[in-house]
Amino acid sequence: MAKQYLPLAGMPVLTRTLLTFERCRSVDAIFLAVASSEQQYCQRQIIEPLQLATPLTIVAGGGSRQESVFNGLVAMDPGPHWVIIHDGVRPFVAAEHIDACLKSAKVHGASILALPATDTIKQVDGEGMIRKTCCREGIWLAQTPQVFRLKDIRKAHEDARRQSYRGTDDAALMERIGRPVAVVAGSRRNIKITTAEDLELARAMAQFEK
Numbered sequence: 001m002a003k004q005y006l007p008l009a010g011m012p013v014l015t016r017t018l019l020t021f022e023r024c025r026s027v028d029a030i031f032l033a034v035a036s037s038e039q040q041y042c043q044r045q046i047i048e049p050l051q052l053a054t055p056l057t058i059v060a061g062g063g064s065r066q067e068s069v070f071n072g073l074v075a076m077d078p079g080p081h082w083v084i085i086h087d088g089v090r091p092f093v094a095a096e097h098i099d100a101c102l103k104s105a106k107v108h109g110a111s112i113l114a115l116p117a118t119d120t121i122k123q124v125d126g127e128g129m130i131r132k133t134c135c136r137e138g139i140w141l142a143q144t145p146q147v148f149r150l151k152d153i154r155k156a157h158e159d160a161r162r163q164s165y166r167g168t169d170d171a172a173l174m175e176r177i178g179r180p181v182a183v184v185a186g187s188r189r190n191i192k193i194t195t196a197e198d199l200e201l202a203r204a205m206a207q208f209e210k
Helices: 013-022 036-050 065-075 095-108 150-164 170-176 196-209
Strands: 029-036 056-060 081-085 110-115 121-124 132-133 140-149 184-185
Touching: 013 029, 013 095, 013 196, 029 036, 029 065, 036 132, 056 065, 065 081, 065 110, 065 170, 081 095, 081 150, 095 110, 095 140, 095 184, 110 170, 140 150, 140 170, 140 196
Parallel strands: 029 056, 110 184
Antiparallel strands: 081 140, 110 140, 121 132
């Protein structure tokens, strides 16, 4: 089963994420990228039971995260919209951080949540040997949400597609075309569930909230 459908304190991971965005007054609509093979399951097991007040559109996911985001962007009506891009497997994002990121984007043109690096950073070669210790001053660890003007992020994605460029996040595509992106301090609670250890931590965090 995909990570976003695994149980977390009595509800699927994705359900918890969607409920947070449902509570954000600044969110007018939700576009959810879902693999074609999972769309029926997601509709019946996640979307229908929630009965969200916010309009939600399921969009066919692509072969990569970047392709899935692009499909979501294409599905939106063109216009002067702001787009909040978020990983469904970050279920602990706080509504106030979503709003803060949107507020920053409206000032600077684009913004992302991130954390300043606190651990020592090593550059390691392909054989697992340290080549140098990197200065962590000014190094931040990117999170989501990431907020952009729709026309800007679509342009960045279209340019990346034309040149077969793969970025590690959407902000990287904006940086590539020379657009500034501001950073908003996030939270260590805003974890991304990618491993079994992450899920174990998430369940402990959810239990602590009770």
